[in-house]
Amino acid sequence: MRRREGDWEKAITGSVESVRREILEIRRFQQACEDDKAVAAWVQMNEKEMAHSTSYANLILVAGYAGYFAFWSTLLARLPHWLYAVSGLLALSSLLLFISWEVTKMIWGTVYLNRIQTMLEKSSGRGSLVPAMETARRLHEARMNRLWIWLLVPTVAFGIGAGLLLVGYFGLEVWKTLF
Structure with a gap:
C-alpha cells in the first residue's frame, strides 16, 4: 500500500x-x-x-x-547685381534639390507600391506575405534614408546661405546707416 x-x-x-x-x-x-x-x-x-x-x-x-x-x-534695384545673382542661384539650387527629392520619393514610392501589388497578386493562397512585405518596406525605407541625407544637407545649406546673404547685406546697410 x-x-x-x-x-x-x-x-x-x-x-x-x-x-x-x-x-x-x-x-x-x-x-x-x-x-x-x-x-x-x-x-x-x-x-x-x-x-x-x-x-x-x-x-x-x-x-x-x-x-x-x-x-x-x-530687391533687383536695391541689391548689387552679384549679390542678387548669388543669392538667387543658391535659393534656386536649394529649391531644385528639394523638388528633386520630392520627385524621387514619389517615383520610388510608386515602384515600392507596384512591388507590393505584384506580391499580393502572385501570392493567392501561398501562405503569409507579411514577412516578405515587411522586408520590402524596410529595404525601401533604408534606400530612401540613405539618399535623403545627401539631398537634405545641400538643400538646407543653399537655402540658408541665400537667406544669410540677404540678412548680411541688410545688416551691413543698417550698420552703415547707424554709424
Missing part, C-alpha cells in the same frame, strides 16, 4: 509540475503577444508621427521658398 501511495504522490507531483510548466509557457506566450502588440502600436504611432512631421516640414519649406522668392524679386 505504501508503494502505491508513493507512486500516486509522484504521479500527482509530476502532473502538477507539468501543469505548472504549461501555465508558465502560456504566460510567456501571452507576454510575447502583449510585447508584439506594444511594438506594433509603437511602430504605427511612429509612422504616423513621421508622416505628419514630413508634411509639416514640406509646408514650412514651401512657405519659406515662396516668401524668399517674393521678397528677393522685389
Whole structure:
C-alpha cells in the first residue's frame, strides 16, 4: 500500500509540475503577444508621427521658398547685381534639390507600391506575405534614408546661405546707416 501511495504522490507531483510548466509557457506566450502588440502600436504611432512631421516640414519649406522668392524679386534695384545673382542661384539650387527629392520619393514610392501589388497578386493562397512585405518596406525605407541625407544637407545649406546673404547685406546697410 505504501508503494502505491508513493507512486500516486509522484504521479500527482509530476502532473502538477507539468501543469505548472504549461501555465508558465502560456504566460510567456501571452507576454510575447502583449510585447508584439506594444511594438506594433509603437511602430504605427511612429509612422504616423513621421508622416505628419514630413508634411509639416514640406509646408514650412514651401512657405519659406515662396516668401524668399517674393521678397528677393522685389530687391533687383536695391541689391548689387552679384549679390542678387548669388543669392538667387543658391535659393534656386536649394529649391531644385528639394523638388528633386520630392520627385524621387514619389517615383520610388510608386515602384515600392507596384512591388507590393505584384506580391499580393502572385501570392493567392501561398501562405503569409507579411514577412516578405515587411522586408520590402524596410529595404525601401533604408534606400530612401540613405539618399535623403545627401539631398537634405545641400538643400538646407543653399537655402540658408541665400537667406544669410540677404540678412548680411541688410545688416551691413543698417550698420552703415547707424554709424
